[in-house]
């Protein structure tokens with residue numbers, strides 16, 4: 265029950281003081297991720313240009329970087345923003361979308377990992393491959409169960425001194441020592457593009473709220489998606505209505521309901 269209470273408290277604190285989060289995400293995710301952030305109570309800004317990314321990171325409470333639609337120009341902005349966030353002592357979150365697919369992505373992720381993300385959030389195939397294992401991912405989509413990625417997540421967390429979150433049917437989060445599983449969500453979630461990318465942005469909002477406790481902050485963000493996703497899934501007719509029902513469920517969720525409904529288990 266302690267984890268649920270912590271998640272509710274962090275959610276309430278985030279809502280009471282909406283953090284400015286710089287989200288460098290992809291063309292597919294930009295709109296839905298910004299709407300997810302607003303519905304959850306955060307203040308997103310999709311700022312990626314190399315001319316201003318570092319400057320903006322210095323005035324943001326957290327930064328998130330997602331390589332979904334990477335280009336050479338965007339990579340320059342990502343690297344300078346991550347450097348700036350580190351210098352300013354701000355947390356930053358990495359979403360290594362399909363990093364295993366091309367040499368360009370693999371190189372980019374290696375450079376980003378050198379800048380010590382506070383949290384890595386990916387699907388099971390991404391996390392397995394990032395730890396050096398054999399994954400079955402297809403493009404941006406996972407083809408591996410979360411359970412198979414749990415050991416990879418623990419290894420990655422220890423190797424990089426960060427929190428690692430793996431999402432799927434049941435989510436998993438670890439800092440290399442402690443770990444939790446978060447139950448909930450809906451099978452319709454992977455049918456709607458960029459919900460994982462949106463969750464990465466929300467993790468940014470929670471680590472902005474609790475920069476000294478990225479493990480609990482990440483678990484809380486996962487729990488928000490799990491509870492709102494489950495609620496939307498029970499009433500949606502398909503991926504189309506799930507999309508808007510999910511936004512409405514996020515907006516209607518409050519700290520008390522999160523504490524009552526979150527299922528965060530020791531792992």
Ligand SMILES: Nc1ncnc2c1ncn2[C@@H]1O[C@H](COP(=O)(O)OP(=O)(O)O)[C@@H](O)[C@H]1O
Nearest residue numbers: 387431432433448449450451453454459460489
């Ligand atoms: N089959 C599923 N059942 C319940 N929730 C799911 C399922 N698949 C994904 N989710 C949820 O969808 C969200 C996005 O996760 P995921 O689909 O793994 O990320 P990505 O979009 O990066 O592949 C997370 O909140 C996750 O818990």
Ligand SMILES: Cc1ncsc1CCOP(=O)(O)O
Nearest residue numbers: 290292332404458459460461
């Ligand atoms: C379809 C697609 N293509 C490049 S990025 C992207 C979105 C991926 O979103 P998610 O990782 O949340 O499924």
Ligand SMILES: [Mg+2]
Nearest residue numbers: 361387460461
């Ligand atoms: Mg993804």
